[in-house]
Amino acid sequence: MWLYILKKLFSLLLIILASTAVVYFTARHFPGDSITVLYGETEPSPEARAALEAKLGLDKPVYMQLLLFWKRLFTGDWGTSVFAGEPVLNLILRRYVNSLILALTATATTTALCILLAYISTMKSFGGASSALATASTSMPAALWGVVLMFALALLRVPIPFGSLAMPLATLTIAGIGVFYTVLKNLIDKALSEPFIGFYKAMGLSKARLFIKALHYITPVYVTAVLYRMGLIVAGAIATETLFSYPGMGRLLVEAFSSRDYSVLLGWATVTSATLALLNILGDLLHAYIDPRTREGKW
Amino acid sequence: MNVRGLFLSMLIMAFFLAGFLVGSFLSGREHTITRTTPTTITTRVTETYTQLASTQDAVLKVAIPTSISTIDIHYATGVADFEVLGNVYESLFRITYSSGRLDYVPWLVKEYVQLNETAWLFVLRDGVVFHNGDRLSAYDVKASLERSMRLSGIGKQLLTDARGEPVVVDIVVVNDTAFVIRLREPFAPLIEHLAHLSTAIMPKSIAMKYWNGPVNSTQDVVGTGPFRLEFYEKGSRVELRRFDGYWGKRPAVKNLVYLVLPDANARISAIISGSVDIAVGVSPDIVETLRAQGVEVLRVTGVRLVLVAVNCLRIPDARVRQALNYAVDRDALVKELMKGYAQVAMGVASPVFPNAATLEPYAYNASKARDLLEEAGFVGKRLTLLVSTRSPKDVQLAQVIQQYLKAVGLDVEIVQIEHTAFLKKVFRDHDFDLAIYGPSPSSLYYALTYWRTNASLNGPQYSNPTVDELLDRIASEVSEVRRVELYREVQGIIWRDAPAIWLYFEDVLVATRPGVKGLQVLPFQKLVLDDVHVV
Numbered sequence: 001m002w003l004y005i006l007k008k009l010f011s012l013l014l015i016i017l018a019s020t021a022v023v024y025f026t027a028r029h030f031p032g033d034s035i036t037v038l039y040g041e042t043e044p045s046p047e048a049r050a051a052l053e054a055k056l057g058l059d060k061p062v063y064m065q066l067l068l069f070w071k072r073l074f075t076g077d078w079g080t081s082v083f084a085g086e087p088v089l090n091l092i093l094r095r096y097v098n099s100l101i102l103a104l105t106a107t108a109t110t111t112a113l114c115i116l117l118a119y120i121s122t123m124k125s126f127g128g129a130s131s132a133l134a135t136a137s138t139s140m141p142a143a144l145w146g147v148v149l150m151f152a153l154a155l156l157r158v159p160i161p162f163g164s165l166a167m168p169l170a171t172l173t174i175a176g177i178g179v180f181y182t183v184l185k186n187l188i189d190k191a192l193s194e195p196f197i198g199f200y201k202a203m204g205l206s207k208a209r210l211f212i213k214a215l216h217y218i219t220p221v222y223v224t225a226v227l228y229r230m231g232l233i234v235a236g237a238i239a240t241e242t243l244f245s246y247p248g249m250g251r252l253l254v255e256a257f258s259s260r261d262y263s264v265l266l267g268w269a270t271v272t273s274a275t276l277a278l279l280n281i282l283g284d285l286l287h288a289y290i291d292p293r294t295r296e297g298k299w
Numbered sequence: 300m301n302v303r304g305l306f307l308s309m310l311i312m313a314f315f316l317a318g319f320l321v322g323s324f325l326s327g328r329e330h331t332i333t334r335t336t337p338t339t340i341t342t343r344v345t346e347t348y349t350q351l352a353s354t355q356d357a358v359l360k361v362a363i364p365t366s367i368s369t370i371d372i373h374y375a376t377g378v379a380d381f382e383v384l385g386n387v388y389e390s391l392f393r394i395t396y397s398s399g400r401l402d403y404v405p406w407l408v409k410e411y412v413q414l415n416e417t418a419w420l421f422v423l424r425d426g427v428v429f430h431n432g433d434r435l436s437a438y439d440v441k442a443s444l445e446r447s448m449r450l451s452g453i454g455k456q457l458l459t460d461a462r463g464e465p466v467v468v469d470i471v472v473v474n475d476t477a478f479v480i481r482l483r484e485p486f487a488p489l490i491e492h493l494a495h496l497s498t499a500i501m502p503k504s505i506a507m508k509y510w511n512g513p514v515n516s517t518q519d520v521v522g523t524g525p526f527r528l529e530f531y532e533k534g535s536r537v538e539l540r541r542f543d544g545y546w547g548k549r550p551a552v553k554n555l556v557y558l559v560l561p562d563a564n565a566r567i568s569a570i571i572s573g574s575v576d577i578a579v580g581v582s583p584d585i586v587e588t589l590r591a592q593g594v595e596v597l598r599v600t601g602v603r604l605v606l607v608a609v610n611c612l613r614i615p616d617a618r619v620r621q622a623l624n625y626a627v628d629r630d631a632l633v634k635e636l637m638k639g640y641a642q643v644a645m646g647v648a649s650p651v652f653p654n655a656a657t658l659e660p661y662a663y664n665a666s667k668a669r670d671l672l673e674e675a676g677f678v679g680k681r682l683t684l685l686v687s688t689r690s691p692k693d694v695q696l697a698q699v700i701q702q703y704l705k706a707v708g709l710d711v712e713i714v715q716i717e718h719t720a721f722l723k724k725v726f727r728d729h730d731f732d733l734a735i736y737g738p739s740p741s742s743l744y745y746a747l748t749y750w751r752t753n754a755s756l757n758g759p760q761y762s763n764p765t766v767d768e769l770l771d772r773i774a775s776e777v778s779e780v781r782r783v784e785l786y787r788e789v790q791g792i793i794w795r796d797a798p799a800i801w802l803y804f805e806d807v808l809v810a811t812r813p814g815v816k817g818l819q820v821l822p823f824q825k826l827v828l829d830d831v832h833v834v
Binding site for chain 2: 030031032036037038039040041042043044045047048051052055080081082083084085086091147150151153154155156157158159160161162163242243244245246247251252254255258259260
């Protein structure tokens with residue numbers, strides 16, 4: 001098992017190096033750099049430009065800049081953004097925590113509501129209402145749900161808590177229910193027709209307990225799906241964050257790209273790719289923990 | 300795996316969440332409760348009372364469409380930068396606006412006198428204190444102005460002449476409160492240009508610390524303004540707090556929060572729901588809707604001249620450029636696209652500037668345009684029209700322009716491009732045929748220097764030696780009467796040479812909740828919050 005984790009961590013390192021390289025070369029390929037952004041329509045004097053280029057390391061060849069960043073990455077000095085007025089590491093950590101909170105809470109609420117809906121529709125056998133809800137949820141993308149929620153509050157004259165967790169959380173939960181309810185419901189229906197459930201039924205287990213058995217049985221698959229979405233939210237729910245001015249990784253990416261803030265952009269790529277890869281590992285471990293069958297051969 | 304454990308943990312999570320949600324809602328409520336003071340004012344006594352109450356702890360929330368791009372006033376270029384940092388920093392002079400005209404009044408300066416043609420003596424106001432507690436001295440002014448000329452793109456443009464040489468030779472500190480600015484040659488617009496926030500004053504220690512690059516710590520955002528920067532989350536919000544040592548009138552607002560809401564719908568919802576008190580960057584399309592919802596919309600003629608720059612190196616024939624001007628119906632544009640919230644351009648600088656000339660308009664005349672194009676042998680040419688995706692209105696405008704030019708036989712391809720790349724393509728590489736943008740100058744002279752040969756803001760690379768020479772003569776002309784004549788002459792030449800399709804001056808539209816009183820709006824899309832109070 002430890003060997004497995006070690007191998008995965010090594011690939012994680014490669015992923016970080018590759019993704020920062022891709023992000024950096026792409027960003028540098030776009031016309032304009034940090035100095036263009038700083039000066040807008042005006043032009044810096046040659047000496048001001050030279051001083052800035054030296055300060056930002058833009059005077060060196062692009063591959064050297066990347067190598068230098070990699071060096072700084074592992075020494076913990078991620079530099080200071082010329083735009084943000086604070087060290088890049090602080091900035092990214094704060095945004096990362098915000099996004100992580102959003103991802104965790106949104107996943108928790110979505111999952112809790114989905115299980116509740118699936119339970120109701122299985123137990124009470126009126127799946128109509130639940131699937132209608134799910135269809136409504138999938139009928140619009142998250143960004144649009146956000147606008148709908150916002151307009152609803154505006155018309156009710158309820159102050160919209162811009163910048164706080166509540167609105168993005170509500171939006172992502174509503175938009176998430178549709179897909180995850182459908183996934184969960186299908187998995188459970190399929191599980192309920194498995195022979196082992198029939199056996200439990202013969203043992204005289206109640207319907208509720210059968211539901212729980214089925215839920216347990218499908219957990220590994222469901223967790224994999226949920227972790228994937230969680231990773232995406234951590235990387236940045238751009239539209240939702242922008243709409244409600246929530247300071248997460250998505251806003252960070254947009255701002256860093258539009259202002260050509262390379263050190264922040266590289267930091268974003270590092271943290272995001274690491275998170276996605278770690279969630280992947282976590283998914284595997286969880287899967288193996290929950291479902292012993294998958295352990296064989298792997299470890 | 301313990302199924303019961305799974306459920307239990309999920310239940311705990313749900314409880315935790317519910318608590319969090321309720322908590323965040325309650326804290327949101329609290330803000331509104333403290334802000335809403337009684338509105339039923341019957342006597343003068345209660346009025347003063349409410350004003351006093353709001354003086355103590357009023358929070359003013361302002362929604363802005365774009366984030367500030369820098370915390371260094373000398374690097375400020377965007378409207379948002381000046382809006383936010385303009386509360387923190389002050390310049391030697393200040394721009395005021397009343398009854399349709401701009402004026403430049405002494406601000407950090409108490410009095411000033413012109414010693415001779417090239418030397419001005421300034422005396423600083425007493426009792427001005429920086430946010431860090433230091434007293435404002437002439438040494439701070441010297442360091443700040445030198446840093447501005449050295450680093451600030453706009454500062455450089457404001458204080459250099461046609462040959463790119465600084466107009467200021469030296470700043471001589473006489474004593475703590477007096478200094479002399481020595482000029483290389485007479486420079487008439489000096490006072491106007493010292494009113495620009497790009498020449499704002501910061502402590503000498505900070506100017507020296509960041510001599511080669513932008514301020515990169517919020518701790519070092521130190522000015523003399525009525526508010527100090529307290530918290531800055533790029534792309535999300537900026538929080539300012541009243542500076543109690545401010546020398547001037549104490550603002551009624553204690554906490555000033557700028558909320559970055561790039562989405563137009565979000566800004567509308569924010570102002571309708573009362574989440575913010577003021578929203579800037581209101582689209583003309585929704586003014587009626589907002590008014591119907593009980594939101595007040597202030598309107599001021601703006602300085603932003605929306606134009607389609609015509610690359611003069613690729614289209615050197617002035618007849619073609621004039622033809623492009625005749626091909627577009629500005630009245631229709633203002634009426635339809637801008638819903639009437641703009642002024643058709645009758646000159647190259649906004650009518651709010653003293654001495655801005657009203658010139659003979661390019662009346663819409665498609666057949667004249669076609670004739671001119673034919674004369675110049677330009678019919679059927681293919682042109683690219685570059686537009687930044689930052690403003691949806693610009694993209695709409697591009698489509699309308701495309702139709703107008705198609706009607707006179709020109710094939711226009713619209714190229715939408717992200718804003719930073721747009722800046723590079725237009726102002727550095729000059730790689731375009733036509734490009735939509737809108738300069739927002741702070742003075743008439745500054746507006747005209749855009750059209751100087753090789754000026755950095757001269758996107759279309761327009762060059763006319765007569766214009767350059769006239770601008771120099773204006774700067775050094777001592778006689779006011781003569782200067783006005785020269786101003787008129789140079790504006791006429793640029794107008795007729797048409798390095799751009801002159802379109803309209805956008806009105807500045809600002810939405811406020813009914814309880815917000817005393818707000819003033821400058822034509823630069825800048826709010827004046829001196830007298831703002833929330834009732």
